[in-house]
Amino acid sequence: MELLCIRQWISGLLPTVKKWLSAWCIKPVGGALVRQEPEYILLALMGSPLKKIMLCSSEKEIFSVEEQVMVQHSVIINNMIEDGSYNHEESKIPLDCVDSKTLKKVIDYCTHHTHHHNDNQEDLEAWDAQFLNVDSNGLYDLLMAANYLEIRNLLDLIYGTIKNMIKGKKIDEIRRIFNIKDHGFTPEEEEQNRKEYPHFY
């Protein structure tokens, strides 16, 4: 109960605090929404850094993770905590479409990026590359999880990787990958395409 009152009080102070925060140029880590809104930075700072929340995978396995970490990265979790639908004492956040293996990886990603966001660019990129060294199934599951939880920077990372995988592929190969049986072009149009990109057929 106390927590909710405190949050409302803070919300009342927000206009002045927002100005203060922008002057300090506090840089949050994580999703696009968090990047823009000082409200979320404040709410993230508000809870003690070691306050934990419980996430429950589709296999009913429970993961405990720092609230600050998830709030900074996942728009969905941030919204749940923000609007008070999450009660720290009792509930856990059910994530029925994310299995344990994937959830563990997602938590790994968010935790690393929160704790290491001051690292230099190259180190972070190397860590990200190692993080994404998974098989196709793993990558797909991560994409679905990041999409569901709306973790912008993880999504950008995954999409960047997939785009690189597609970039050099031949047209027929891409059709196979996405199971596009009927491309919809007339024979003349297909001929025209082949003429324009002979190396991609």
Next chain:
Amino acid sequence: MEGFHHHHSSITSPFSYTFAITGTAATTSTFNTTPWMNSRIWSKLPQRLIDRILAFLPPPAFFRARSVCKRWYALLFSNSFLELYLQVSPRRHWFIFFNHKISKSYIYKNNNNGATGTASNHNNDGYLFDPYDMAWYRISFTLVPSGFSPASSSSGLLCWVSDEAGPKTILLCNPIIGSLTQLPPTPRPRLFPSIGLTVTPTCIDVTVAGDDMISPYAVKNLTSESFHIDGGGFYSIWGTTSSLPRLCSLESGRMVYAEGKFYCMNCSPFSVMAFDITSNAWFKIQAPMRRFLRSPSLLECKGKLLLIAAVEKSKLNVPKSLRVWTLQSCGTMWVESERMPQQLYVQFAELEGGNGFECVGHGEFIVIIIRGTDKALLFDISRKRWQWIPPCPYRRHHHHGFVDELHGFAYEPRLATPVTGLLDHLTLPFQNFNA
């Protein structure tokens, strides 16, 4: 969302490129090393997420991907796809280069029925450079009529200015989708003014400075005029004029935008002219080591203004070098932030032989082009990496080996530039350009 105009019912790729290039290792090797993708997994991907992958592709790859199927082909015309594209497409710090028409002599040749042929064949090919993959592409600007030269670039739009002396006509072009938008002509007649352009999703600012023609034969740097239009309904159609400081020479003709100001290099002695757009005022900033600079250029990186130049001699007997300074937040002090490694500088200086060089920056990249050659260096500021750029395979070489100078801009190819929709509301007598 207005502004998504499509000037052609079907758009074939504006790019041309070959795979015979040996220097572009990344493009050729991706054929062999990209991992096998299991279709049982990826065919399950919902359409929306596939669209998002496509929105992530750089424009040349996007145009190739359009050949996969009709649905993908049509995405370029889909407003919902373009909105997604504008939201998620990553910033790409590419460059575009043009064969430099040495403007003044070009005009004279034109008047005298130029013998060399540069006046007659109106070649508006641009050479697009991707510093991430070290790849070159060619883009044609067939939409831009003759008598115009490229002047500036911002947010996927390229600004072309009329060559003829007098009131200047400015065109904003997006060659990827083939759009061309015209600005109202500038009121004051000018010869070769410096042009500054900055475009955001909701506003366009253009400033035209210097080379006022006070009589048909007399040119002086007296004033600047600014154009502004934004989505909030505010506009100034060249109504904002400002006086330039006395005795300035805006020789480079280029203006760089950083945090609300346009900056331009001023010669003899070197200093930096700055124009604050909101307060409509010009002021001068002293250049660092101004008596010892050679070929200075201005660049923008992460919102900060950088100055790059060769340092010729120094009171401290430091060897010649190529340095980069950053303008500090106070707006008057410079701090040296980068220096070319001495070994590389020796190589560079030998190739350059005192002919000078031009620099252009975009994001974390700086391209240094040695005049009179096809050699250029790429510097990655964030990774502190210097690399020689493979020569552009599309440039024509004259039979006696002389190479046209390259004139470069920071350019990010974009599939949509809806902000030009703002200009359509200005009722202008439509000038029919026959390309």
